[in-house]
Amino acid sequence: MHDNEHTEHHHEESFIRKYVFSLDHKTIGKQFLIYGLIMFFVGGGLALLFRWQLAYPDRPLPIIGASQQYIDEGEVVTGADRMWERIYESDKEEWLEVSMPSGVITPEFYNMLFTMHATIMVFFVVVPILVGAFGNFLIPLMIGTRDMAFPILNMLSFWLAVLAAIVMVMGFFVPGGHASAGWTGYAPLSSDPQWTGVEWGLNLWAISLLLQGFSSLVGSINYITTIINMRAPGMTFFRMPLVIWSLFIVAILLLLAFPVLSSALALLIFDRLAGTTFFSATAEGGGDPLLWQHLFWFFGHPEVYILILPGMGIASELVAVFSRKPIFGYRSMVYAMIAIAFLGWIVWGHHMFQSGMRPGLGSIFMTTTMLIAVPSAIKTFNWLGTMFRGSIRFTTPMLHGIAFVSMFVIGGLSGIYMANTPVDIFIHDTYYIVAHIHYVVFGGSLFAIFGGIIFWFPKMYGRYMNDVLSKIHFWLTFIAFNCTFFPMHILGVGGHMRRISNPQQYEFLQGFEGMNIFITMSAFTLGFAQLILVFNFFWSIYKGKVAEQNPWQVNTLEWEAPTPVPHGNFGQIPTVYRGPYEYSVPGEESDWIPQAQPEHAPATSGD
Amino acid sequence: MLQWLPEDVSTFGQGVDNLFHAIYWLTLIVFVLVIGTLIVFLIKYRHQEGKRATYIEGSTRLEIVWTAATTVIVFVLAMFSYPQWNNIKSPTQFPENPDVVVQVSGKQFNWDMTYPGPDNEFGTDDDLVLENELHVPVNAIVHIRLTSVDVIHSFFVPQLRLKQDALPNRFINVWFEATKAGRYEIPCAELCGFGHSGMLGYLNVHAQADYDAWVQERWPQ
């Protein structure tokens, strides 16, 4: 970052303007990235807490939990005991005392933990990183322009997201605790405080999501405008890299989907605070709990594709670049994404097969859902086609790209089981769903994110991330991820419900104790592995090996810009002469031809 | 993997399990083919000094082939599923003349089972209400009127391959026919509050004679 000073004598900006309230899309992108990584730790930490409870129900947590002697006989043995002693002796109701007395997670707190884990991961980690960080950083650079169409809106989008995160985290500390109705917030559990005892926690949850929705809305308008209007000369739509296509489509989905959630949240807040009954089923009120589910999933299914499409885009870049080949079926990749975006609007009912929705509708939604598996399959085959007869470089970003493809295959295939209405009767609301979610969102989106971070880090910070650490992180994550989430399919087949805090209460789940312990140990390993990534990330910003301008020999425009990229990105706006994936063109000396390289000029060999 | 499925004791369970198995084999084959191909490609086409990638932009024929193939497969799968689904969930297709009708009502955090009593009508004085204990005869058609008095719960009997959400102020009809006597758990499968974990009822499937004895003993006269 210090290097910036040398390239930017022309106008010195104050620290605040440059790093805090910045209007530069690159800075805002990095801000979103760091924001997402911080929230990743919050969300991950919550998961580890409830994983402990699932493996060792009602046993005190390690380190902060009291000892068994203290719990049984009140005898202070460990340092943690002393802490609990102090907490119990004080007159004040301390937060820890309410949520986890002696380090044992209460059922109420358990529900808050998984609710907030999912909420944070979906709305505060994956979307901000994929859309906020990669979207902001990549769009202007890859389409060849100097900044976003509306830099001030862009800044607003980030700071609204910060505000939303603050409100969301605050929810833990209000009396009554945080929202505990699941990230899906089904009414009437969510719409009437009497059913959970949660008052302001759930209100804050809704308000925070409204703010986050506003942030996404502002961001998406910006992306759409920028991509339509500000492409460099020669950058036709069908010369755009797939990651830009994916972000473009996602921006449209966000623009259309989030208002639906916002409306639903507004009605929910009215129900809770103003005594309306949109979602409650009292005979006088005329509301309907299923209305919430329809609204939520009408937003929610497009939302899950918002979570994966940019991942698909990033994976496409990685697979093409490191196979040194054009994307197989570029246009069919674009059409598949468009098909997913359209079909995504007519499948929401697959979350509601067992909800009491008319069974005939179930059959219709099964059909549309099965159809959406088709474009997903097309994309997978095209990634394989891209590797076919390639010259594959096993760089760390590529490892993540390969992991993305293979994990997405598992997630997509498990989707077929649940799309099948009779089978879904059994696996709905079991760990099978949890396995599916994590194969697509962790196995898919997060591996793409990791790969993308390592891939674009040299452009972001002018340095490489440490490759040894990156490789250790990759393999640990890949193995621990599969050990954590694959067995959840088996739990689901055994009928293990999701969202229960103590499986030991059920006769038919007795056989799964060992598996739950195994999953928890894997989860802790997985969590630990992420520390390596974050250490590597921050360490490399300052200490990483200095990178050249185009270290991976990539065709797309972001690598034309000097490193680190100055304000305004390009000295002169590049002109685009060809598609983004002209690798290994026959008759050319070099195996890559940058998009901005004029025809007939001698091939450059990277500087 | 499917040996982990709980024992199946309902008449429609076999249909569900067959689909489960069919999809299992289908997805397993696809998985092995795709991942196998991936691994072969990774080994065969790894970067080797002096060897360049082959420039291939794609193949319209292949795109058409795999689009058509996957579409056909998923539609065939759907065709096999409609009848099973309707058989289990469509009230118009339920077997008529049930042997037993029970009203099951979710209530934070219990299942209330209401029998209509000798007069066969709900809401009369001779109704029998039991907490968390459902009794039915084996090999008999049971209809359940499922509802809730507060939030959404979900009536789940793993061994019957049956799950249905229970909604406040709405009666949803469910049916089953158990094929084996025994005592089975009825967990709640939809988050319903802090007592969701552990919300648990029991389905007691009796031989006909035992069921009759139970009716004799417990039902109001």
Ligand code: HEM
């Ligand atoms: C091949 C494509 C896919 C199919 C056929 C499919 C099918 C389904 C179905 C039927 C459900 C509902 C299951 C139930 O609740 O009983 C579901 C849940 C879910 N899916 Fe997918 N899915 C696919 C891809 C994806 C992708 C790409 C994502 C996200 C990146 C995703 C994320 C989710 C999530 C988050 C849920 C659970 C929501 C919840 O109840 O909390 N799915 N999927």
Ligand SMILES: [Cu+2]
């Ligand atoms: Cu969905």
Ligand SMILES: [Cu+2]
């Ligand atoms: Cu429940």
